Amino acid sequence: MLKPIPLNGSTPPNPKVNLMKLNGKIALVTGASSGIGAATALKLAAQGVKVGLAARRIDRLQALVNQIKASGGEALAIEMDVVDSTSVQAGVQKLVDAYGTIDILFNNAGLMPISDIESLKTDEWHRMVDVNIKGLLNSTAAVLPYMQKQSYGHIFNTSSIAGRKVFPGLSVYCATKHAVTAFSEGLRLEVGKKHNIRVTCIQPGAVDTELFEHVTDKGYRDQMEGLRDQMAFLKAGDIADTILFALQAPDYVNVAELFVLPTDQPW
Template sequence: MADLTDQVIIITGASSGIGEATAQLLAEEGARVVLAARREERLNELRDEIEADGGTALVVPTDVTDREAVGHLVDTAHDTYGQVDVLVNNAGIMPLSMMAKTHEEEWEQMVDVNIKGVLHGIGAVLPIMKEQGHGHVVNISSVAGRRVFPGGAVYCGTKFFVTALSEGMRNELSKQHNIRVTSIEPGAVATELTHTITDEDILESFEGMEMEPLASIDIAESILYAISAPNRVNVEEVLVMPREQAM
């Protein structure tokens, strides 16, 4: 495994769930983590926890739907540490709903966060990674980027985009620019992701489900595996499912 000591790793959606667990784990491995999300108070608490454990963390409050804000995030990381080694594009929302209910505002929010937010991060880091001659972009997709289910048409569409984008990026960037690209595809994870769901039928369908979901640390460890692989290795996709999840 490659040593992550002093690598600079930007993590979006770092205020909870997968982002928070990833920041803690990578900081334990010696990385300098840059914490991005809208909830500054949560980020500050996470930074304090990391620093209390001997790690290094920088807080940059960021709305990934704002391209200028994401540019500021990346510039701040680069200005502070002189490099950007890894971007973990983790921020995402999942307000599932049946298409017939036409929750168009929620559809647009998913496009803004899950698609445009990912592109904003990529657009900001690529010039730096090309200039320094190396880098790694980790895009958090989903099993929903492989399989479509009722209530998930738009959400799945955004994650299919992320999966396809990741493959295209790897084909264009890995050989020519030494920029590795990984798509991480979790199944059900116990996070705040379901808190954005307003469709009562979807929420009712979740009731009574007997399945132990993944923990955020399970996905964090998958990210660690991908970014700590030797430079000759590009871990292109990692699908991580709960043992009991069929879809």
């Protein structure tokens, strides 16, 4: 016999449904020295998460650790180059040695140099592939066994609007972010039901971060900077808030994708 649907459209209470309790969880955030990574680390720490801050700029990481600790949180600076699998494994081991395991992984490290293909800036192409794709694979491979062992975890991958659309000058970047989007969905399909691991692909539009600083092509650099006069960019904290939203969803809910744009972004 079918159960009646509540008039207000809400789901009947389920005593087995649990909201994620973030206090005491352990997170690893790559690309944590600035932008979205730093903002997310701060917001996670404010919720009681013990955060491993991973990036190459150890001075910035230590300053962020000091800021978190001054606010009563816990954090650990981890000098890590996501392109180097040995560095990633060592960083993950440092975090596990300090806190015991890893419950949350935020694959956020990324680069976005812009140029036309015919400019043949192949060094930039390869660096994007190394950081945006291989770096994400390295950190996922290092963390996944801990989540499998405990039959629990949540992995976040930073893709982009460029993981859904293609733009001139961003062909290689778009290719890397399409790869991130595809990998995220494949990972969710493989580890969701089998290991109780949630996977969320974050797809931001224009965000006020350091990404534009990687642009060496002056024409595109000026064009990107000019966008700031055309729309109100998202703040890094806005993306951090979406991560908290997905983390705190009931345990039977996997927010698989979050496509987040400025209200006035026309493309």
